[in-house]
Structure formats: C-alpha cells, structure tokens
Amino acid sequence: MTATELNPQQLLPGEAPVRLVDESGTPVQAEGFELPASGVLRELHRSMVLGRRFDRQATALTKQGRLAVYPSSAGQEACQVGAVQALGAGDWLFPTYRDSVALVTHGVPPVEVLELLRGGWHCGYDPYRYRAGPQCTPLATNALHAVGLAHAARLRGEDAAALVFVGDGATSEGDAHEAFNFAAVWGAPVVFFVQNNQWAISVPLDKQSKAPTLAHKAIGYGMPGHHVDGNDAAAVYAVTARALSEARAGNGPSLVEGLTYRMDAHTNADDATRYRLGDEVDLWRERDPLDRLAALLRESGLLDDASAHAVDEEAEGLAADVRAQLGTDVHLNPDELFAHVHAEPTRLREQADLLAEELPAEQEEI
Amino acid sequence: MGQVTMAQALNTALRDSLRADPNVLVFGEDVGALGGVFRITEGLAAEFGEQRCFDSPLAEAGIVGTAVGMAMYGFRPVVEMQFDAFAYPAFEQITSHAAKLRNRTRGAVELPMVIRIPYGGGIGGVEHHSDSSEAYYTHTPGLTVVSPATPADAYSMLQEAITAADPVVFLEPKRRYWTKAEVELPAATEPMHRAVIRRAGTDVTLLAYGPMVATAMEAAEAARTEEGRDVEVVDLRSLSPLDEDTVCASVRKTGRAVIVHEAPVFGGYGAEVAATINRRCFHYLEAPVARVGGFDIPYPSPKLEEHHLPHTGRILDAIAELQWEEDR
Numbered sequence: 001m002t003a004t005e006l007n008p009q010q011l012l013p014g015e016a017p018v019r020l021v022d023e024s025g026t027p028v029q030a031e032g033f034e035l036p037a038s039g040v041l042r043e044l045h046r047s048m049v050l051g052r053r054f055d056r057q058a059t060a061l062t063k064q065g066r067l068a069v070y071p072s073s074a075g076q077e078a079c080q081v082g083a084v085q086a087l088g089a090g091d092w093l094f095p096t097y098r099d100s101v102a103l104v105t106h107g108v109p110p111v112e113v114l115e116l117l118r119g120g121w122h123c124g125y126d127p128y129r130y131r132a133g134p135q136c137t138p139l140a141t142n143a144l145h146a147v148g149l150a151h152a153a154r155l156r157g158e159d160a161a162a163l164v165f166v167g168d169g170a171t172s173e174g175d176a177h178e179a180f181n182f183a184a185v186w187g188a189p190v191v192f193f194v195q196n197n198q199w200a201i202s203v204p205l206d207k208q209s210k211a212p213t214l215a216h217k218a219i220g221y222g223m224p225g226h227h228v229d230g231n232d233a234a235a236v237y238a239v240t241a242r243a244l245s246e247a248r249a250g251n252g253p254s255l256v257e258g259l260t261y262r263m264d265a266h267t268n269a270d271d272a273t274r275y276r277l278g279d280e281v282d283l284w285r286e287r288d289p290l291d292r293l294a295a296l297l298r299e300s301g302l303l304d305d306a307s308a309h310a311v312d313e314e315a316e317g318l319a320a321d322v323r324a325q326l327g328t329d330v331h332l333n334p335d336e337l338f339a340h341v342h343a344e345p346t347r348l349r350e351q352a353d354l355l356a357e358e359l360p361a362e363q364e365e366i
Numbered sequence: 367m368g369q370v371t372m373a374q375a376l377n378t379a380l381r382d383s384l385r386a387d388p389n390v391l392v393f394g395e396d397v398g399a400l401g402g403v404f405r406i407t408e409g410l411a412a413e414f415g416e417q418r419c420f421d422s423p424l425a426e427a428g429i430v431g432t433a434v435g436m437a438m439y440g441f442r443p444v445v446e447m448q449f450d451a452f453a454y455p456a457f458e459q460i461t462s463h464a465a466k467l468r469n470r471t472r473g474a475v476e477l478p479m480v481i482r483i484p485y486g487g488g489i490g491g492v493e494h495h496s497d498s499s500e501a502y503y504t505h506t507p508g509l510t511v512v513s514p515a516t517p518a519d520a521y522s523m524l525q526e527a528i529t530a531a532d533p534v535v536f537l538e539p540k541r542r543y544w545t546k547a548e549v550e551l552p553a554a555t556e557p558m559h560r561a562v563i564r565r566a567g568t569d570v571t572l573l574a575y576g577p578m579v580a581t582a583m584e585a586a587e588a589a590r591t592e593e594g595r596d597v598e599v600v601d602l603r604s605l606s607p608l609d610e611d612t613v614c615a616s617v618r619k620t621g622r623a624v625i626v627h628e629a630p631v632f633g634g635y636g637a638e639v640a641a642t643i644n645r646r647c648f649h650y651l652e653a654p655v656a657r658v659g660g661f662d663i664p665y666p667s668p669k670l671e672e673h674h675l676p677h678t679g680r681i682l683d684a685i686a687e688l689q690w691e692e693d694r
Contacts, residue, residue, distance in 0.1 A: 122470040127438070134470050138462055144428055145463070148435020148443075155391075155417055155441070162435075174455070178428035185423050340473040341507050343531035347607050 013215035013227035017259050020235040023287055025295025033238045038302055044085055044233040045293045045303065046311050048077040051101035052290060053315035054110060057322045058100065058117070062268040066326045068119040071098045075231075075263030078289035079195045080165075081105050082236030083258070086244055087163060090153075094133040094146040094164035098195075102165065106132055110318065111325040120330040139170035143179035143192060150247070151188040161189040161247040163240070169200025171214050180255065184221040189247035191240060192255045195230065197262035202275035218255035230258025231289040234296070261287070334359060370551060373543040375517040376406045376482075378551050379524035380444065384414050390528060391436060392419040394429055394446030394482075403448055404484055404543055426456035430481060434463050437477040442528055449540075450485040451494040457502070464533040465508030480527045480534045485513075486577045486628045487660075487675055488541030490668040497665055498629030500576075503535040504606040504638070511606040512558055513537040515579035517547045519603060522555040530558075537605075539577035561609035563616065567598035570622040570685055573613060573639055575602040578626045578676060585626075585681035595685060605635055613639065614646045621652040622688045626676050631659035653689035 018030045027035055036044070055074050061067045073080060080102035087093060087106070095102050103113045108130045115124020116135050123134035133149075136142035146164035153160040170176055171194060183190045194214050198205045211217050218225025228239045236258055243254045261284035265272035272281075297303035338352040339345050345352070370378075383390045392410055394402070398421040401408030410419040422429050426447055433443035447453035453460075460481060467475045487496035503511045510532055514520040520538070527534040556562050564579060565586050574582035579601045586597035600616050602608065617623045623643050625636035636657040643655050658676045666674045 121472060122466075123472070126474040127471055128474060133438075134467070138458060141427075141431060141458060141463060144431025144459065145435040145438065147428075148432030148437075149439045150435070151432065152436040152439035152441050156439070175427055175431060175458075178423070178425040178431070181423050181425070182428045182432055336472075340469045340471075342468075342510075343476070 008219065011219040011222065011224045013213055013225045013257070017227045017229040018235050018239050019229040019232050020238060021232050021292055021296050023292060025292050025299055027296065030235065033235065033242070036234050036237050038300070040085065040237060041234060041293065041297060042302055044081055044237060045290070045297055046314070047081040047085065047105045048233060048290050048293065049311045050315050050318055051077045051081055051105060053319050054104050054322060055101055057319040058114060059264070059268055061323070061326055067114060067117045069267050069269055070117050071267040072264035073098050073101050073262075075284060075289070076195055076197055076260045077101060078233035078236050078293075079193070079230045079258040079260050082233040083163060083165070083193050083240040083256075086237050086241035088161070088244065088248065090131070090158065090160040091244060092131045092133070092146070092149055092160060092162040094142045094162060095135050096139070096142070096165050096167065096170075097135050097137050098167070099135065099165050103132060103135070106130060108132060110322045114322070114326060118326060118330060120332060140166050140173035140176035140179065144175055144182065146190050147179050147183045147186070147188045150183070150190045151186050154189060154250075159189075159248045161191065161244045163191045163193055163244065165193050165195055167200065168194060168196040168198060168205050168214060169203065169208055171217060172208055180217070180221040180223070180253075183253035184223045187250070187252040189250070190253040191243040191247055192253065193240065194255065194257040195260060196257050197260050199262050199266070199276065201266040201270065204276070213257055215255060215257040223252060224254045226254060226256045228256060228258050230260030231287050231292065233289055233293050260289075368548065369546045370517045370549040371544050371546050372514070372517045372520045372538075373404060373406055375521040375549065375551065375553075376524055376538065377408055377410075379521045379528075380407060380410060381413065382552060383444070383525055383528045384410065384418055387442060389440060389442045390418070391441050391443045392446075393422050393433075393443065395422060395424055395448050397421060397446050402446060404540065406482070406538075407446065426453055427459050430456040430459035430464060433479050433481075434459065434467065434477060437479045438467075438475055442478045444480040444482060444528055447481060447483045449491070449495045450483055450497040450499045453481070453483050453499065456481075460503070460509070460535070461506045465506045468532065469508060476531050477533050478531055480524070480536050482536045482538060484540035484543075485537045486539050486541060487665060487671050488577060490671070492668060493665075496671065498627065498660065500537055500605055500627075501629060501633060501635045504635055508532070509606060510534045510604070511537065512604045513539060513576035514603065515539065515542065515574075515576055515601050517545065518549045518553040519555050521549070521551055521553050523558045523603065525552075526558040537576055541577050542580065545580065556603070559604045559607055559609060561600050561602045561604070561612035563598060563612070564601045565597065565599040567596040567620065569596045569620055570598070570624065570688060571616040571620045572597055572599045572624050572626060572681065573602060574599065574626045575605060577628055581676060581678065582626050582681065585678040585685075588678050589682055589685055593682070593686070597685070602639075608639065608642065610642055610646065613642065617643050617647045618650040621650055623651075624656045624658060624681065624684045624688070626658045626681055628660050628675055630662040631657050632662045634659050653687075656684045656687065658684045
C-alpha cells in the first residue's frame with residue numbers, strides 16, 4: 001500500500017513516541033513493533049559504546065588543536081547507531097556534520113570521517129565506497145540529494161533506499177520542505193530521520209516549530225510520520241528498519257522523528273551555559289541511551305562484566321587508533337587545490353604554476 | 367532540414383541526447399505535457415515516457431538538489447529553470463553543491479548535469495522574467511557557463527554540455543529562441559569552450575555572447591555602412607572558461623575592443639573580459655577597452671526595456687569613442 005492509499009489518520013504519528021525499552025531498561029510493548037533480535041541488540045550496544053568513546057576522543061582532540069572543531073553528538077547515540085544499523089547493504093546514508101558517530105558505525109574509517117573537522121579536506125572518504133554522501137553543513141540541503149539519489153535508484157529498478165539525517169532546526173529550512181514534498185510526490189525510497197536534539201545551537205525547539213511534533217509535519221506531504229524515543233536504540237532500529245523496508249518495497253518515503261537531546265554544547269567552541277539550564281541536561285543524563293540498553297542486556301543475560309569489559313577495551317583501542325592517526329600533522333599537497341575543481345585541471349594551470357613558484361620560497365622561510 | 371529556430375534546435379538536441387544515452391533525464395517545471403513554457407521540451411515526455419522526461423513540483427532548489435542526487439547515481443539530468451530570476455531559489459544548490467561536489471570529494475563524485483536557464487530580456491516579460499544572471503555563475507569555481515547565440519550552436523553546445531563531465535549552466539538567450547537559420551541537424555559546430563569569429567574585421571573587435579551577438583552583428587554592419595569601420599565580431603560562447611586565446615588574437619589584430627552584454631555593467635562579466643585583454647594585450651591596444659551593457663538598475667518594465675538594453679546606436683557610440691587616429 002502506498003502512502004497515498006493510506007487513511008490520512010495512518011500518516012500521523014502515534015500519541016506517544018514508540019518505545020521498546022523504558023528508561024530503567026525494561027522491555028515495553030509498542031503496537032506493531034518487536035524488540036530486535038539479541039544479536040542486533042548486542043551490536044547496537046557495542047556500536048554505541050564505540051561511538052561515544054570516539055565522540056569523546058574527538059572532543060579531546062579539539063583541545064589539542066588536532067581538530068579545527070567538533071560538534072559532539074553525545075546523548076544522540078541511539079539515533080545515529082540505531083538508524084544506521086537498520087540500513088541494508090545497498091542503502092545510502094546522507095549525514096550532517098554532527099553525524100560522525102553514524103559514519104563510524106556505517107563503517108567509514110574514523111580518520112576519514114574526521115578529515116572535514118580536522119581541516120585537511122572537505123570530505124575525507126569516497127562516497128561510493130561507503131554509500132555515504134559527504135557530511136553536509138548547509139542544513140537540509142543534502143535531503144534533496146538523498147531524494148534524487150533514491151529516485152535514481154528506483155529508475156534503475158534497484159531496491160536501494162536512502163536515509164538522510166536532519167536536525168530539528170533543519171526542518172525549518174526550505175530545502176527540508178522541498179525534499180519532503182519531492183520525495184512524497186515521486187514516491188522516492190527515502191527515510192528522513194529527524195534527530196530532534198531540541199537545540200539548534202542556542203535556539204530551542206519551541207522557537208523553531210509549533211507543530212505538535214516534528215513527525216506531524218509528514219502528513220502535510222502525504223507521507224507517514226513516526227515518532228520514536230530517540231534514546232531507545234531498540235525502538236529507533238525497529239522503526240527505521242520498517243521505514244527503510246517500506247521504502248525499498250516501493251511504498252514511498254517516511255519521516256522518523258527521534259526525540260533525543262544534545263548533551264554537549266553545539267561544538268567545542270560553543271558555551272551552552274549561556275542559553276540553557278544545567279537542570280535540563282541533568283534530567284537527560286538520567287535517560288542515557290547507553291545505560292538503558294546496557295541495563296536491558298544485563299537483565300536479559302546478553303551482557304555481563306566480561307563482555308562489557310571487552311567492548312570497553314575495543315572502544316579504548318578505537319580511541320587509541322584515532323589519537324595515533326590524528327596525532328600527527330596532516331600532509332597535504334597544495335597543488336591538489338587545483339586538481340578537483342574541473343574534470344580538466346588544465347583550466348587552472350596558470351594559477352597552479354603561480355602557487356608552485358611560491359612554495360619553495362615558503363619552505364625556505366620555515 | 368532547412369530553416370530551424372533556436373528553440374527547435376534545442377528541442378532536437380534534447381531529443382537526440384535522450385536517444386543516444388539512456389542516462390539522460392529531462393525534468394523541471396512544466397516540461398512534461400506542456401513541453402515547457404518556451405516549448406523547448408515539446409514532445410519529449412510523449413516520446414520517451416514519464417521516466418525520462420517529467421514534471422517536478424514547483425521548487426527550483428528541489429529541482430537542482432534532486433538532480434545532484436541523480437547525477438551522483440550515474441544519471442545525466444538536464445533540468446530547466448523556467449526563467450532566469452526563478453533560478454535564484456536554486457542558487458545554493460548550484461553554488462554550494464553542484465559546483466563543489468567534485469572538489470569536496472577529491473574527484474570521487476562527478477556531476478554530469480546541465481542546468482538550462484532562459485535568460486535576458488527583449489521579450490516584453492513582466493518583472494522577474496528578464497534577468498541577465500551570468501556573472502553569478504561565472505564567479506563560481508566548478509561551474510562551466512556557456513551561452514549559444516545561433517540555432518546551430520544551440521544544438522551542438524547543448525549536446526556537448528550533456529556529455530560533459532562537470533555541471534554546466536546553459537544560458538539560453540530567450541529573445542533569440544525564435545531566430546531562424548539555415549541549419550542541417552545534427553550540427554557539430556566548434557567545441558563548446560571555444561570562442562568563434564562571427565565576422566572578420568580589422569578595425570575593432572566587438573565581443574558578445576548569447577542575445578547580444580545578433581545585436582553586435584547589426585552594429586558591425588552599421589559601422590561599415592555608416593562609418594566605414596571594419597568591425598570584427600567575436601562570439602564568446604563559453605563564459606567560463608573564457609577562450610582567452612581567441613579573444614586576444616582578435617584584439618591584438620584590431621587594437622580596439624568593445625564588450626557588449628545585456629547585464630548591468632558594474633561588476634558584470636565584461637569586466638573580466640576587459641581585465642583579461644588589459645593583462646594580455648596591453649601593448650597592442652590603441653584605446654581603453656570599452657564596455658556596453660544594461661544600466662545599473664533592476665531590470666525595467668516591458669515598456670521601458672528598450673531604453674535599457676544595449677542597441678546598435680549605443681555600440682556605435684562606444685566604437686566612436688575609441689581614440690581613432692583622425693580624432694587625435
């Protein structure tokens with residue numbers, strides 16, 4: 001059944017966010033969704049632990065001047081990991097600058113993920129190799145790329161879907177509206193995952209939107225909107241997996257809003273105490289997505305001290321690798337500035353020659 | 367084929383490109399059943415089906431943004447912006463994404479896409495239907511910007527743009543859509559990036575592109591009959607890159623240059639051409655390089671546009687100012 005054949009009521013999100021595990025780690029019922037299999041739950045936990053360690057390491061690297069800037073996604077691991085783990089082998093991911101953990105989970109080497117924020121090159125990985133668009137800074141603009149790519153896959157008769165992350169602030173952008181609308185009209189296999197972390201730098205959600213929830217926006221485009229507890233990795237996985245599967249099956253796009261929280265400031269260069277209260281942060285600390293899934297796993301016998309320790313060790317190994325790879329100066333060839341502007345680099349030969357003449361002089365000065 | 371309008375030539379180029387390569391897609395506002403407001407896509411949806419030529423929702427950023435995604439996946443989208451000023455909502459997608467993706471990804475992602483924009487005035491269009499927006503695009507590294515002036519070039523250059531590896535902003539001089547010429551299609555003219563001499567002359571070089579080439583040709587003829595000047599006319603065809611060698615060879619020969627475009631002179635594309643000539647041809651110049659363009663005003667209403675657009679008289683006046691020997 002395509003979205004347009006659904007009763008309009010079916011396009012609305014449920015009254016409460018879909019939740020499969022409550023804040024204490026106890027499984028709860030959600031109509032139409034099952035708790036993911038044990039293997040999936042273990043993998044969600046492992047990836048979240050790795051993701052958080054990676055995130056902490058990246059923030060630390062800004063203090064050492066190894067990264068130009070880093071927008072932490074601490075607290076949003078369930079959204080990034082849960083949604084990415086739901087991707088199929090042929091699916092594409094379209095991330096933003098805050099989705100480094102999603103990219104690491106997706107299999108992109110951390111050093112390649114951090115190339116943008118390290119300041120070496122604007123995108124550090126080959127999008128085709130990982131089926132991941134470049135991390136996008138102008139908000140919601142890559143939602144249109146996801147729609148175009150997903151529509152293209154459908155024109156080719158392939159059953160690939162595209163998952164694109166946007167934030168709560170980005171839903172105000174015109175490109176988000178256009179992407180939602182194009183996807184719905186074309187029936188493009190796209191899942192728009194809104195990580196509603198409730199803050200767009202310093203602007204809270206109530207200054208961003210008066211929609212009952214961001215998931216309610218979907219009905220205006222004629223696509224289903226789902227509201228999910230964004231700190232419940234199991235629920236995020238289950239809801240996103242179904243949305244992707246519907247998209248691949250030709251049933252059109254959908255919007256998933258994960259309700260979560262940005263625990264850190266916008267970036268290491270931001271000071272969140274200027275615009276929000278610590279009480280709010282403390283409240284969300286109690287809803288930590290890692291603690292919640294770990295509690296469930298322990299209660300279910302899927303995690304014990306030894307296996308938890310093994311995951312922690314792996315995370316430390318990942319952090320050590322990131323430190324080692326980013327602890328050295330990046331070697332860039334200035335001549336590369338001209339290499340990828342046009343298919344024919346000869347168009348910029350004169351300017352490349354000019355720079356080449358400058359280079360030995362600069363090196364002598366050093 | 368005989369007499370062909372530029373509109374027919376563009377339509378034939380799209381048809382032949384759709385036939386030649388299954389990856390070519392045509393989409394935009396009203397390009398399906400209607401065939402576009404200028405009928406450039408007439409009959410394509412019927413011949414190639416809704417999957418290859420289709421109407422999009424009415425949103426220019428959406429059109430260009432989705433074309434970026436399709437090009438990433440291996441298609442060659444050709445999108446239509448309905449009018450010059452209506453392309454501005456797509457500006458971010460064109461300049462921040464289409465132009466930059468190759469660079470951002472160190473060459474991993476190529477975007478073979480064409481953004482067709484009917485541009486310029488002279489058709490009596492009401493507000494927002496007649497801008498000359500070329501300088502916005504030529505100022506953006508990563509874009510190729512071209513503009514044909516004749517039906518034969520319209521066919522040949524559009525075909526070449528569609529096969530190009532990089533995004534091309536294809537500026538169509540809408541006032542020349544109905545200009546006819548004797549053309550046998552398929553026509554293969556000079557490569558897209560090359561400027562051509564439309565009329566050989568020895569006294570002064572008129573440099574023009576798109577809608578102003580025909581005006582420059584008229585002015586050249588008038589200069590001959592009225593002033594006895596032998597004017598060379600160079601059709602730039604490609605604005606980015608600029609064929610500096612052809613431009614400079616002509617100016618070195620004549621020693622005088624006048625650049626003509628519809629766009630406002632201030633900050634206009636002519637400044638770039640003038641700077642290039644000054645840099646490369648300074649010792650050959652008999653007079654400062656002159657620019658003839660629209661006034662530095664928002665595009666006027668239809669009943670006033672004739673006063674704004676460059677015309678033969680204004681070009682002749684500019685030529686007359688070029689410090690001729692008899693005036694010294």
